[in-house]
Amino acid sequence: MSESPDGIRVEGLTVRYGQTAALENATVTIRPSRVTGLIGTNGSGKSTLLNSIVGRIRPSSGTVRIDGRSPSSARQRNLIGYVPQTEAVDREFPVSVRDVVMMGRYGHQGFTRRVRPADREAVDRALERVDLTALAERQIGALSGGQLKRTFVARCLAQEAVHLLLDEPFAGVDKASERTITRVLRDLADDG
């Protein structure tokens, strides 16, 4: 019997940074249309696992399949949206919340980066989902930690990818933002 390839499958994954084995022979299946939590102590390899799934890290051995595809193929097909644990943001750079969320649409815009009505609508929907509509024109340098994290979650939502990976979405985040992010993830899973 052949199994459905839907979801994320990691098999026998080993990742080394020099001499350090960050992951050793890790096997995980993440099924679609549900919220799955990954829990572990600091340094246990959670970020390494997510980075391997999105193809930012090349494993020493093992396989990663997203709906049956390799990480690079999955990225080309917009199967994966990703919110990294830490984002190298220049808070002084004059960019608004809306600008950051629009970055989630780059993959839809082709190389001309022409913004279409569908892009604007996806950005508006994402901002609404994380309660940032009122702050859309604010510079990111003037956001709280929770608001900034919600901005990155909104960018990920605007991408309209199939699977969303969030690395420590509640770190440094206020309770209200945590509730908002939790609700969004549950709603998306309930909607399939």
Ligand SMILES: Nc1ncnc2c1ncn2[C@@H]1O[C@H](COP(=O)(O)OP(=O)(O)O)[C@@H](O)[C@H]1O
């Ligand atoms: N770029 C890196 N270079 C060397 N070691 C790293 C690097 N990134 C992570 N590690 C090490 O790999 C292990 C797993 O780290 P990480 O995946 O970040 O864990 P977690 O996200 O669960 O806190 C830790 O021992 C960490 O110190």
Ligand SMILES: [Mg+2]
């Ligand atoms: Mg981590």
